[in-house]
Amino acid sequence: xxxxxxxxxxxxxxxxxxxxxxxxxxxxxxxxxxxxxxxxxxxxxxxxxxxxxxxxxxxxxxxxxxxxxxxxxxxxxxxxxxxxxxxxxxxxxxxxxxxxxxx
Amino acid sequence: xxxxxxxxxxxxxxxxxxxxxxxxxxxxxxxxxxxxxxxxxxxxxxxxxxxxxxxxxxxxxxxxxxxxxxxxxxxxxxxxxxxxxxxxxxxxxxxxxxxxxxxxxxxxxxxxxxxxxxxxxxxxxxxxxxxxxxxxxxxxxxxxxxxxxxxxxxxxxxxxxxxxx
Numbered sequence: 154x155x156x157x158x159x160x161x162x163x164x165x166x167x168x169x170x171x172x173x174x175x176x177x178x179x180x181x182x183x184x185x186x187x188x189x190x191x192x193x194x195x196x197x198x199x200x201x202x203x204x205x206x207x208x209x210x211x212x213x214x215x216x217x218x219x220x221x222x223x224x225x226x227x228x229x230x231x232x233x234x235x236x237x238x239x240x241x242x243x244x245x246x247x248x249x250x251x252x253x254x255x256x
Numbered sequence: 257x258x259x260x261x262x263x264x265x266x267x268x269x270x271x272x273x274x275x276x277x278x279x280x281x282x283x284x285x286x287x288x289x290x291x292x293x294x295x296x297x298x299x300x301x302x303x304x305x306x307x308x309x310x311x312x313x314x315x316x317x318x319x320x321x322x323x324x325x326x327x328x329x330x331x332x333x334x335x336x337x338x339x340x341x342x343x344x345x346x347x348x349x350x351x352x353x354x355x356x357x358x359x360x361x362x363x364x365x366x367x368x369x370x371x372x373x374x375x376x377x378x379x380x381x382x383x384x385x386x387x388x389x390x391x392x393x394x395x396x397x398x399x400x401x402x403x404x405x406x407x408x409x410x411x412x413x414x415x416x417x418x419x420x421x
Binding site: 154156157158159160161162163164165167168169170171172173174175176178179180181182183184185187188189191192195198199202203205206207208209210212215216218219220222223224225226227228229230231233234235236237238240246247249 | 257258260261264265268271272275276278279284287288291294295298301302305306307309310313314317318321322325326328329330332333334343344345346347348351352354355356358359362363365366367371372373374375376377382385386389390394397401404405408409411412413415416
């Protein structure tokens with residue numbers, strides 16, 4: 154068994170990304186889709202920090218990580234507000250029922 | 257197997273198991289709890305990558321902030337009085353196939369690429385350096401993201417108001 158290095162972290166983040174992708178494209182509930190987006194963002198962040206540790210050796214990747222977390226917080230707040238608005242209008246947050254724009 | 261390897265595998269298994277619970281569970285509350293433990297596991301991974309400040313931020317913002325926000329979303333958007341806090345899935349088998357293919361490609365890339373690795377630096381506390389960088393080299397992005405966060409939160413509060421219509 155090889156000692157843990159950069160590829161291990163990359164594979165972990167790939168697995169997290171795929172789980173998040175699975176949630177985003179297969180879940181009906183809008184809040185669960187949001188949770189999947191958070192998983193994807195975290196996978197990207199693991200990559201940033203792993204590269205910052207193994208390839209770059211300074212803190213630029215970690216600074217990106219800080220900004221990514223802040224942007225994710227802003228995104229989650231806005232997305233939740235949108236979900237609540239959808240719920241008020243349609244009495245449901247299932248994405249397949251929010252189809253009033255469909256022809 | 258060194259302590260580092262053991263810790264890595266422990267945190268990876270915690271993260272992936274709880275993320276799977278989040279993805280495969282039908283109950284929204286189970287999803288949220290799975291996500292909670294996944295975030296904790298990721299914070300542990302950050303510590304292993306010598307990012308102690310980010311690990312603390314991860315626990316504070318994700319576990320303390322975003323997850324609570326998501327739980328509010330669950331609570332406010334479901335008829336709690338009924339038993340129905342569940343989420344269905346659409347096209348689950350094709351989605352599983354697509355994700356499997358994506359995972360295979362990413363794993364192949366991670367293993368086959370010849371990364372230009374640097375010798376590892378000593379693990380050192382990072383919060384002082386990050387604070388200095390935020391006030392010097394990254395001052396402009398810091399201010400911009402502050403404005404972004406303020407605007408997003410004001411917008412979210414405005415949009416979510418009940419009497420907005």
